[in-house]
Amino acid sequence: MGLKSFFSRPLAAYVASRYRRWQQQPEATQLRLLRELAATAAGTAFGQAHDLGAVRTPAHLGRQVPVRDYEGLKPWFDRTQAGEADVLWPGRPLYLAKTSGTTSGTKYIPITRASIPNHINGAKDALLHYIHATGNSRFLDGKLIFLSGSPALEQHHGIHTGRLSGIANHHVPAYLRRNQLPGYETNIIDDWEAKLERIVDETLGQPMTLISGIPPWVQMYFDRLTARTGRPIKDIFPDFNLFVYGGVNFEPYRAKLFESIGRPVDSIELFPASEGFLAFQDQPGNPGLLLLLNSGIFFEFIPAERFFEDNPPRLSIADVELDRQYAVVLTSNAGLWGYSLGDTVRFVSLAPHRVVVTGRIKHFLSAFGEHVIGEEVEQALRETMALFPEVEVVEFTVAPLVSEDAATPSRHEWLVEFARAPQDSLAFVEKLDMALRRRNTYYDDLRRGSILAPLQLTALPAGAFQRYMKSLGKLGGQNKVPRLSNDRGVAEGLK
Template identity: 85%
Template sequence: MGLKSALSRPLAAYVVHRDQQWQCDPVGTQTRLLTKLTATAAGTAFGRAHDLGGVRTPADLARQVPVRDYEALKPWFDRTQAGEADVLWPGQPLYLAKTSGTTSGTKYIPITKESIPNHINGAKDALLHYIHGTGRSQFLDGKLIFLSGSPELERHHGIRTGRLSGIANHHVPAYLRRNQLPSYATNIIEDWETKLERIVDETLGQQMTLISGIPPWVQMYFDRLTARTGRPIKHLFPDFNLFVYGGVNFEPYRAKLFESIGRPVDSIELFPASEGFLAFQDEPGNPGLLLLLNSGIFFEFVPAERFFEPDAPRLTIADVELDQQYAVILTSNAGLWAYSLGDTVRFVSLRPHRVVVTGRIKHFLSAFGEHVIGEEVEQALREVMAQSLEVEVIEFTVAPLVSDDPATPSRHEWLVEFARPPQDAAAFAAALDAALRRRNSYYDDLRKGNILVPLQLTPLPAGAFQRYMKSLGRLGGQNKVPRLGNDRKVAEGLTSAG
């Protein structure tokens, strides 16, 4: 056992004990945090406009500050980006995290001196919880790779600006830098395919022990390694034993990824966002992610089915219930105030508070009133794949096929890129349709009433999703394909790119 591996164990025990303390008083922890946040920002432009100095309780916050998404808060973010101080939080932010928006184009999310520890410590503490729970720390003695965006930063009115993963790269602890791959010169390459080839060059022959990244892009890395060598990952990296991921549900990728590796490895799921690091998998084998209630973020939750209502309730962790869908609202020391993150979660534990990420509040399919969410289509696919063991899926998305012709009724279209297709595509599609009906009563009612007919399964050629993302300039890094949409934009892009 190396020095880093040995020293990590007492540190892991300390961090787990510390986290257990605030878990004993979750409501008090969040209430005290809200008071601190509003008192700190009371003198800012936003604080004066919303009387944050008068906010003492979550009810006060709900009364004074409406829920807004990035587009609604954009005038305040624009002032911050232009270099104005004391807008949303005292002073200027340390960084602006650049991320892709929907209607507003590129988004610039502030990261402050107070909020940067949230991003850095979240990932670090996830690893320490894993070490404490398993006793396995040897991965710290080998090479670690983080497939991420470029760490090269620009400046906007004196504020350093770049992708969150690139910003975080500047805060990797010094004791891990010697273990970290790829090199800085490779990491700043913007073209993903060129960068990937250089990463393969640098990692072949190394003692890789931890690999981290969004699953589809890690799969691309594995595919390149195997194409170059003709060997599975287990032979290339025999000491690789920990996969860290976030950003998408791992389950649709699990079978293909583990087949590429050639054996199971441990995994840790994270819930990071440019707006904050929200949760991590604190217990090996437990799919729930521990919500970080003491890390600078005050959480509110809006029942997903009521999110678009003007009087939708805003619940705190004192009010949430198990197995309900909630949209996540953040107030934080990054200067975010009742900010709609866009993600939906479901609580699987209240002692402590653990969630699973279920989708995006704007990424649902309700062209016919069915309101199908990402978790439902992912679960349906996972169930059918478990019954069709020959099938491997690389990527998929679901779109509506709306028809005005009674001879060709409306339906859902599943566009799927298979690594190994089903032997009986019609039976596979029928099983998918039945699995979705069991999970969504509205879809089932539409099917019973023949308003919708059985779904259409459209296999896509190899590389279709990669070509589509490349056509958008979003290949690699932290970019993801939406699982669901209420229009045909993604579907048409995929079929034309394929």
């Protein structure tokens, strides 16, 4: 056992004990944080315009600060990006995290000196909780890889700007940096495919113990390794024992990824976003992610079915219930106020508060009134794949297919790239359709009434999703394919 591995265990025990203290008082922890945030920002331009000095309770926040997404807060973000100080948070941001927007193009999310520990400590504490729960710390003695965006940063009016994963790369603790791969010169390569080849060059022959990244891009890395060597990952990296991931639901990728590895390895799920590090899997085997209530973020939750109302309810941590879909709203020390994150979650535990990420509030399929969400299609696919063990899925998305013939009902089209297709595709479609009907009563009603026909399965050729993402300039990094669409844009792009 190396020194890092040895000394990590008492540190892990200490961090876990600190977490337990605030977990015992979740409501008081969040209320205290809200008051600190409002008092600190009361003198900023936003604080004065919204009378943040008067905010003492969640109800006050709801009256003073409306829920807005990036576009709604863009005039304030633009002032921050232009270098103006004391706009949303005292001073100027330490960084601007650059990410893709849906309607406003590129988004620039402020990261302040107060909020950067949220991003860095969240990932670090996830690893320490894993060590505390399992006693496994040997991964710290080997080589670690974080498949991320470029750490090269631009300047916007004197503010360092880049992808969140690249920004975080500058804050990897010194005691881990010596273990980290790939090197800086490889990491700053913009072209994902060229970068991937260099990463393979650098990591082959290294004692890799931890691999981290978004599952589809990790799968690309594994495919390149196997193509280069003709061997499974377990033989290429015999010491590999921990996979860390986030950004998408792991389940659709699990079977193929573990087949590529060739044996089980432990995994940790994270819930990171450019707007903040929200949660992590604190118990191996428990799918719930521990919500970080003491990390600079005050959380509000809007019932997903009421999100698009004119004045939907905004619930604090004291008001949430198990097994309901909520849209997440953030107020944070990054200068985000009543910010609609766009993600939806479902609570699976209230003591402590743990969630699973269920999708995007704008990524649902309701072209015919069915309001199908990401979690439902992912669960339906996972259940169906369990009945067809030969099937492996690389990637998929679902879109409406509106019939041009009045005598023929419309339907959902599932566009799937298979690593191994079902032997009986008709039976697969039947079981998949039934699995979705069991999960969504509106879809079931439309099917019973013959308003919708059974789903159509379209098998795409190998590499279709990679080519599509490359055509958008979104291959690799933190980019993700939407699971659901209300139009044919993604579907036609893939075809």
